[in-house]
Amino acid sequence: KQEVTQIPAALSVPEGENLVLNCSFTDSAIYNLQWFRQDPGKGLTSLLLIQSSQREQTSGRLNASLDKSSGRSTLYIAASQPGDSATYLCAGMNNAGNMLTFGGGTRLMVKP
């Protein structure tokens, strides 16, 4: 059964810093790996999706990588801003493409 772990659970950085959020998964037979953002009291917003055949995806200041062999994904945020403060969740999709297993999230605070 897939298990997804995110480290650290919480992170506080000053504005402008580059940072890396880590995600690890136990079953490398994933269809894709997705990163989401969740603001307090809100739903999840999709950030990036990396197909199992891909190594990375980029969107603006965000870059996500995937290493299936080691069961790891990272989300890199460049030049962090206070508006980036949120909980970031990674999730692995099963091979059937019909279920996401989530990590516990990393709660990020970017201080002005």
Added chain:
Amino acid sequence: DTAVSQTPKYLVTQMGNDKSIKCEQNLGHDTMYWYKQDSKKFLKIMFSYNNKELIINETVPNRFSPKSPDKAHLNLHINSLELGDSAVYFCASSRTGNTIYFGEGSWLTVV
């Protein structure tokens, strides 16, 4: 236009009651889901439906009964509510294997 909408957003009810949460998606997706986010913010899948057919039921008590009248709707009915059912319930949808889009959540409090 809201892609995945669920109602109600907030629900406070007494133990033992029966309640429903409705979900609709206008994205033309073939797969819909219900996820539960507990007090520790951990998200766990409850059900997954593909083209109105149940394909995943993750050991959810049978007090929870999903119903999909058509591909655009997936409702969740909960019987005999218990204190431990208090959580945020998220509906979501996707094309199989693609990005999953989530609703804003329904905050259920059982008192």
